[in-house]
Amino acid sequence: MRTLDSVWGVRCVWLRYFDVFRKSLTYYLVTTFSEPVLYLLAFGLGVGSLIGALKVNGTVLSYRSFVFAGILGQTVLFQGFYEASYGGFVRMYYQKIFTAMAVTPITLSEVLWGELLWDATKSTVAAEVVVLIGVATRDFPPVALLAVLPVAFVSSLLFAGMGLTVAARSRSIDEISYPQYLLVFPMFLFCGVFYPIEQLPAVLQWFAWVLPLTSVNSLMRTLTLGLPFQVQSVPILAAWLLVLVAYARRSMYGRLVK
Amino acid sequence: MTDPVPLRVTRLTKRYHVQSDGWLEAVADVSFEVRAGECFGLLGPNGAGKTTAIHCISGFYPASSGQVFIGGFDVHADPKRARQILGVCAQDDTLDSDFRVLDQLVRYATFFRIPVAEGLPRAHALLARFGIADKANEQVESLSGGMKRRLQVARALISAPKLLVLDEPTTGLDPEMRRTLWEILMEERAAGVAILLCTHYMEEAQRLCDRVGIMASGKLLDVDSPRVLIERHIGADSIDEEVRPGVVWKRGPNLEDVYLKLAGTKLHAPSEAG
Numbered sequence: 039m040r041t042l043d044s045v046w047g048v049r050c051v052w053l054r055y056f057d058v059f060r061k062s063l064t065y066y067l068v069t070t071f072s073e074p075v076l077y078l079l080a081f082g083l084g085v086g087s088l089i090g091a092l093k094v095n096g097t098v099l100s101y102r103s104f105v106f107a108g109i110l111g112q113t114v115l116f117q118g119f120y121e122a123s124y125g126g127f128v129r130m131y132y133q134k135i136f137t138a139m140a141v142t143p144i145t146l147s148e149v150l151w152g153e154l155l156w157d158a159t160k161s162t163v164a165a166e167v168v169v170l171i172g173v174a175t176r177d178f179p180p181v182a183l184l185a186v187l188p189v190a191f192v193s194s195l196l197f198a199g200m201g202l203t204v205a206a207r208s209r210s211i212d213e214i215s216y217p218q219y220l221l222v223f224p225m226f227l228f229c230g231v232f233y234p235i236e237q238l239p240a241v242l243q244w245f246a247w248v249l250p251l252t253s254v255n256s257l258m259r260t261l262t263l264g265l266p267f268q269v270q271s272v273p274i275l276a277a278w279l280l281v282l283v284a285y286a287r288r289s290m291y292g293r294l295v296k
Numbered sequence: 297m298t299d300p301v302p303l304r305v306t307r308l309t310k311r312y313h314v315q316s317d318g319w320l321e322a323v324a325d326v327s328f329e330v331r332a333g334e335c336f337g338l339l340g341p342n343g344a345g346k347t348t349a350i351h352c353i354s355g356f357y358p359a360s361s362g363q364v365f366i367g368g369f370d371v372h373a374d375p376k377r378a379r380q381i382l383g384v385c386a387q388d389d390t391l392d393s394d395f396r397v398l399d400q401l402v403r404y405a406t407f408f409r410i411p412v413a414e415g416l417p418r419a420h421a422l423l424a425r426f427g428i429a430d431k432a433n434e435q436v437e438s439l440s441g442g443m444k445r446r447l448q449v450a451r452a453l454i455s456a457p458k459l460l461v462l463d464e465p466t467t468g469l470d471p472e473m474r475r476t477l478w479e480i481l482m483e484e485r486a487a488g489v490a491i492l493l494c495t496h497y498m499e500e501a502q503r504l505c506d507r508v509g510i511m512a513s514g515k516l517l518d519v520d521s522p523r524v525l526i527e528r529h530i531g532a533d534s535i536d537e538e539v540r541p542g543v544v545w546k547r548g549p550n551l552e553d554v555y556l557k558l559a560g561t562k563l564h565a566p567s568e569a570g
Contacts, residue, residue: 043376050407057403058394138390141354142407142455143376296312296322296348296357 047144051152052159054139059160070160074113074168081105081232082175094234094259095266103177107262108231110168110186111193111255117161118194119222122201122286123214126153130205136294146294150287154198161194162187169262178262185261192279193254199282206289225251250278301365302381302459302490303330303353308362310345310352310514322348324514325362330459335481335491337505339498339551340559345514346494347387350463353492354384366459380408383457385449387464387494391436397447398423398432401454408455415454422450425480427473441468449477453484460484461492466500478504498552508551512559522551529554 059066086102094104129135136153140146169186172178204217228242229235229251235243246252253271260267310323322345330336338346351357353364355371355378364371369378392400398419405415423429426446431439439447449465462481466474481504485491495501501508502522509519518525530549538544 046409047376053406054392054403057399061395061399133393134386134388134390135392135394137356137386137388138392138404139407141356141379141382141384141386142404143379143409144407145375146356294356296310296351 044145044148047148048151048155050144051139051149052156055152055156055160066160070117070164071167073116074109074164075171077109077112078106078168078171081109082177092234094236095268097263097265099263099265100177102175103172103263104234104259105232106168106172106175106177107259108255110165110172110190110258110262111229111251112226112231113165113168114161114190114193114254115197115222115225115251117164118157118197119201119204119218121157121160122154122198123204123208123217124201124211125157126202126205126290127208127211127214129153130290130294131211136290140294146291147287150202150290154195154202154283154286157198157201158191158194161198162191165190165194172262182262186258189254189257189261192275193250193257196250196254196275196279196282199279199286202286203282203289206286206293221249225249230255247274250275253278300332301329302332302367303336303492304363304365305329305349305353306363306365308349308352308364309360310348310357311360312357322514323352326509326511326514326516327362328509328516328519330490330492332458332490333485333488334506335485335493335504337501337508338492338494338511339496339501339508339555340511341496344511346511347463348514349511350384350386350461350492350494353461354382355379380455381458383452383455383460385452385460385462385465387467389444389448391444391448391451393436395436396432397428397434397436397439400436400447401451404451405454410455418454418456422453426450427476442470442473445469446473446477449480457489459490459492461494463494464496465493466495466497474500498550498555502551510551510555510558512555517558518554525551525554529557 082102082105086100086105089101091098091100092104136146136149139149165186166183169178169182173180173183204214208214228238228246229249230246235246235252238246253274256268256271259265305326305328308323308326311319311321314320326349328336338349340346348357352359355375358372366378367381371378395403401419401422402412402415405418406412423432428443428446431443436444445468449462452460466477469477481491493504505522507519507521508525510517526549530553534546535549535553536544536546
């Protein structure tokens, strides 16, 4: 009974976000989907036409296909992180809606689950748009639309956990810039979005594998391009997911509740 | 189990860590109850512990010790059932600025399992009652401070609660709107709603509350009706008050005099904590 009640609470919170999304659909469509589409155009079609083919883990493929899959990973990183960090901070600090919802029959724990699941949902939808474009340009097979879904959702949840942790631990909205520059951008640049990490020195490769985006990119390329499965990516993602989601909830609880 | 007493607070204590001062006992061994159709006031200056007490009563903060029962349900052990009959208007603006005025109420009602078809007429009726029906389709951010305050009280009433908790509800309202809100609160009280009103406005407490708890430094110093509190601590004699140098007014004793005598500080003493 309690579990069903909790599911109902989380659903209420998720529906609140969906309602906001639905009512400002144009705004959200532009802000959510323009970024990955612009990256696809610039790097996939622009840079991709200069580079041609490359060999990754023994497989030859076009740079455009390679970077399309990388932008898939970058999309879940940016969408999950930014929605939960900046968006979460605004909802927590300025709008105070976590507090407002948590004095109704919905508990704070459910509010935070609803927040994370919504952030992950929105990010997954954006990732699916990238896959759709990849399918349309024949870089990805149509089955990728379904195959990518669970990995996109889990990775989105992971990065939403990272973002919500940042929101909870930032004293002001400006402080979100620190992890943005020290964690998100390094992942964006060194975790295999634009080039195979094998091009990096061994130390940086090791560093890249510690960060979760490398595992996300590896799995995405396996699912969309058929590159060899790198088994270490699953435990790395699972560990990051468990730690970040738990830490996000704990941090936000600690921030709001005395 | 259900309890005919909407709110029972038993030996509630709340301590928390403050970086600069170590541990702060914001609420210390506080006990009171609010009966159906009663308006109970918590009167004290900023920093007396009223807002922390409200956070504990709503179940948002865990209590360090003691218990809070809403309609017989322990708010910390069974928050969902307890809060089903609770309406809260917080001191801060907690309106959801992502929604228009009407949608906000309807969405909030769903948190109490009130379907949209039922929430919609309730929301319209509340907006009319609070004099903001013409703002139904406006964005919350376009409302004045007073209108936002009214909307927040209206939102607390959307679920037709049996216990209404209001933290400084009239702050920022002009005198006319303050009186309108008082009338609405008295209508709710007459309909059997129990009201817990936190205020530092002495006139508000004296006018609205059947009983008042005087709070200072986290402690409940005394509880009774305003009349009895004044008689007990001040007496019936009029008081000479020097309103400015050389100008003395004679006036009747009031709750502020009671507060000054019990707490030794003024009601409007500035402080950081709530």
